[in-house]
Amino acid sequence: MNLFKMIFLVLSISFLYGCSDAQEPDSLGYVVAIGIDKAEKEDAKYDITLQFANPVTISGGASQEGGKGGKDSIKNITVTAPSIYSAVNVANHVVSKVFTLSHTKVVVFSEEIAKTGLKDILETIGRSSDIRPNTYFTVSKSSAKNFLESVNPETEINPTRYYTMLFENDFSGFVPQNKSQDFYFFANSDEKNTVLPLSSKAEKKGTYNFSDSGYQYKLEDFSAGEIPSEKTEIQVMGMAIFDMDRYIGEMGDIETEIYNLLTGQYKSSYVTYYFSPTPDDPITVLQQQNKKPKIKVDTTEDIPKISLNVYVEADFTSSTPEMAVEEHLDEFSNEASEDLKREIESFISKTKDMKADIVGFGSYAKRNFADQKSFEDYNWKEKYPFCQVDVNVDFEVRRTGLVVRSEK
Amino acid sequence: MNTKIKLNQRQLTLLMSNLLITKMTFSFPRFLFKTSGNGAWIQAIYMSLLAYIILRLSLSFFKYTGNKSILVLSESLGKKPLKIAVSLIIAFIIIIHITTEMRTFLESVKIVLLPKTKIEYILIFFGSTVAVGALCGFNALSTINALFFPFCLFFLGSLVLFLIPTYNINNLFPVFGTGAKNIFADGLLDMHCFSDLLALNLLYPYIGDIKTIKESGTKAVLISGIALTLICLAYGLTYPYPYSTEFLLIPYQLSRMVRAGEYFQRFEALFEFVWTLTHLLYSAIYVYILCLVFQSTFKLRSARSLLPCLVALLSLISFIPASVVELLDTSSLLKRFTAPFALFLPIIIPLIYSIKHRKKGGSP
Numbered sequence: 001m002n003l004f005k006m007i008f009l010v011l012s013i014s015f016l017y018g019c020s021d022a023q024e025p026d027s028l029g030y031v032v033a034i035g036i037d038k039a040e041k042e043d044a045k046y047d048i049t050l051q052f053a054n055p056v057t058i059s060g061g062a063s064q065e066g067g068k069g070g071k072d073s074i075k076n077i078t079v080t081a082p083s084i085y086s087a088v089n090v091a092n093h094v095v096s097k098v099f100t101l102s103h104t105k106v107v108v109f110s111e112e113i114a115k116t117g118l119k120d121i122l123e124t125i126g127r128s129s130d131i132r133p134n135t136y137f138t139v140s141k142s143s144a145k146n147f148l149e150s151v152n153p154e155t156e157i158n159p160t161r162y163y164t165m166l167f168e169n170d171f172s173g174f175v176p177q178n179k180s181q182d183f184y185f186f187a188n189s190d191e192k193n194t195v196l197p198l199s200s201k202a203e204k205k206g207t208y209n210f211s212d213s214g215y216q217y218k219l220e221d222f223s224a225g226e227i228p229s230e231k232t233e234i235q236v237m238g239m240a241i242f243d244m245d246r247y248i249g250e251m252g253d254i255e256t257e258i259y260n261l262l263t264g265q266y267k268s269s270y271v272t273y274y275f276s277p278t279p280d281d282p283i284t285v286l287q288q289q290n291k292k293p294k295i296k297v298d299t300t301e302d303i304p305k306i307s308l309n310v311y312v313e314a315d316f317t318s319s320t321p322e323m324a325v326e327e328h329l330d331e332f333s334n335e336a337s338e339d340l341k342r343e344i345e346s347f348i349s350k351t352k353d354m355k356a357d358i359v360g361f362g363s364y365a366k367r368n369f370a371d372q373k374s375f376e377d378y379n380w381k382e383k384y385p386f387c388q389v390d391v392n393v394d395f396e397v398r399r400t401g402l403v404v405r406s407e408k
Numbered sequence: 409m410n411t412k413i414k415l416n417q418r419q420l421t422l423l424m425s426n427l428l429i430t431k432m433t434f435s436f437p438r439f440l441f442k443t444s445g446n447g448a449w450i451q452a453i454y455m456s457l458l459a460y461i462i463l464r465l466s467l468s469f470f471k472y473t474g475n476k477s478i479l480v481l482s483e484s485l486g487k488k489p490l491k492i493a494v495s496l497i498i499a500f501i502i503i504i505h506i507t508t509e510m511r512t513f514l515e516s517v518k519i520v521l522l523p524k525t526k527i528e529y530i531l532i533f534f535g536s537t538v539a540v541g542a543l544c545g546f547n548a549l550s551t552i553n554a555l556f557f558p559f560c561l562f563f564l565g566s567l568v569l570f571l572i573p574t575y576n577i578n579n580l581f582p583v584f585g586t587g588a589k590n591i592f593a594d595g596l597l598d599m600h601c602f603s604d605l606l607a608l609n610l611l612y613p614y615i616g617d618i619k620t621i622k623e624s625g626t627k628a629v630l631i632s633g634i635a636l637t638l639i640c641l642a643y644g645l646t647y648p649y650p651y652s653t654e655f656l657l658i659p660y661q662l663s664r665m666v667r668a669g670e671y672f673q674r675f676e677a678l679f680e681f682v683w684t685l686t687h688l689l690y691s692a693i694y695v696y697i698l699c700l701v702f703q704s705t706f707k708l709r710s711a712r713s714l715l716p717c718l719v720a721l722l723s724l725i726s727f728i729p730a731s732v733v734e735l736l737d738t739s740s741l742l743k744r745f746t747a748p749f750a751l752f753l754p755i756i757i758p759l760i761y762s763i764k765h766r767k768k769g770g771s772p
Contacts, residue, residue: 008540126654129519129520132664132673133664133665134665134667134673164670181665184651185647185648185651186648189648191648360578363576363578363579363581364578366578366581366582367578367581367582369581369582370582370583370584370587370588371447371582371584371585371586371587371588372445372582372585372586372587372649373586373587374582375582
């Protein structure tokens, strides 16, 4: 027995000194973003750009100053390949690192690729244990390569943190909160259409053409790349609408904010409202959604009836010096809720025109059916463009900031 | 080997819970979602109720059979030939369960943890750990299991809680998933996940106290039923149909979805630890039980020397399916075929024994 124990011990020490799958962190190339464009060469499938972190710049290397952000913290390599992993394979032979996708934060699709469909790329992402389910997908109006090359994470040392802050923060109402997992689940669904954030290299082409009244008064419904900006870097706002896995249209930043409100993913943002007694001074509020919208769908008849209740709270952040709005809170709340209601109705009408139930009313319609087959037989997507929607907005001003102009 | 086994109620409860939960929560829910869609949680409750009824039925014969296992009872009923036939059926059932779980585990480890390591290499380490574990004896196994298995249950509970932000109640609708017929009729074919209840019967002779057996069995079914229902609910609430039918390792998929703040996201590292631990204990316990079956059938003084050969044999059998797809297809078919034997032998044999006993004029 002692001999057996000795042999077992020696064998264990010999074979268990390290795992055969172990990899040194400095031998890995951490891909933070992937860009997918249609290949320039005929017959080839994709031009895939891998953006990877430059750990020497991020950590500060041997310097005592610490890490630096900016363009130097990331590097890009573009290869032509038929899939993401074959691109990784090629890149492994070009850069002296073994690329891993376990820290990938963004996958950027060019508009052209999104229009042809993302099915095969979704297949890769679903099967991979490297790519995480909370990776962001985005459709770039400029080429994906161009977008990634324009990225300059000046404000962050860690490039993944830079993307996280861009796509997901408590004030990012202009970006749909839709991660890769949601896109993967609903890209082939009978119950709803899906969306992705729009992104672009800033093109300086925007002009201010805003509406004279309503929700987000004096603010234009910009899409990514359209905000006039001195910096020629990137912009992420608005959303790309999909029918199954194909891109069919886009919506601007204000419509995206409405989308977030209706899906209950909205957290907070600063919103300007028109107030009729002071038409030249928009009232800005910190708008929050502390209660998710209540949605009911009636499918008893052939035309579905949707009842939608949206709850919004607001705190004044700037008002007009012309009058004490605090004295007219009910008036302001009523006007604001009417404006928001009009904006929601116009948004829903646009989705009906596009035949795209992006809010996911179909998911609520499912509640009326006993089994999957009866829901499929109802053919929700065919019926959605004809649905009747009753919108109710509950808008409440809760706080007035540090100033209260009131006689009482 | 057998005379030294001593299990208290806690150890027996956790041991049976391990045998039921390991398979039930790690690889089995996929089959439930394939049968019932996102109505899988209803099927889980339904099956747990049926398992409870089956268990109570098998326990109801105690007054006639005492703590005799079906192996002992079959010998009383049909002498050696029946005992050998019953033990061969039991051995076949256990072999099917260990080998399929072993292979599923090894393949999943290869996919998730060690993509570049040869599967044979992983098998050698897994097999030798199981063999050493079984060689340490049943008391050591049940004590270690009683120590670590509560952590596994705690992990599953935490997983369900951490996932609350990802839950979408609409995913559970239509409430009957792919249909009530699928849940309540076709779902019976999935009862094989409770086949491990057979192990409780095989352990009867080694647990003197009948009350311990009754309470532990009931608690194990309750714990495993709750675990299965919770995992199905958590998965169904997170993954919409039909994508919920696609994934191989459901708790792994769920652990990848956990985001507790910006810095605590890689919950799967904890999953991998728990997953390895439960599978090692599961396999070692089953290998030991298989030895007990051989020992009891062939009246061996000690079956300890069988252990390394048995582990080697089981490892080889587990590698018969050529691919994961073949493994899933064959294992599902074989488990469905063996489930009626596993579930009803502990009822039928004691029932026949009780009738015979009463006809002879025996009192309870």
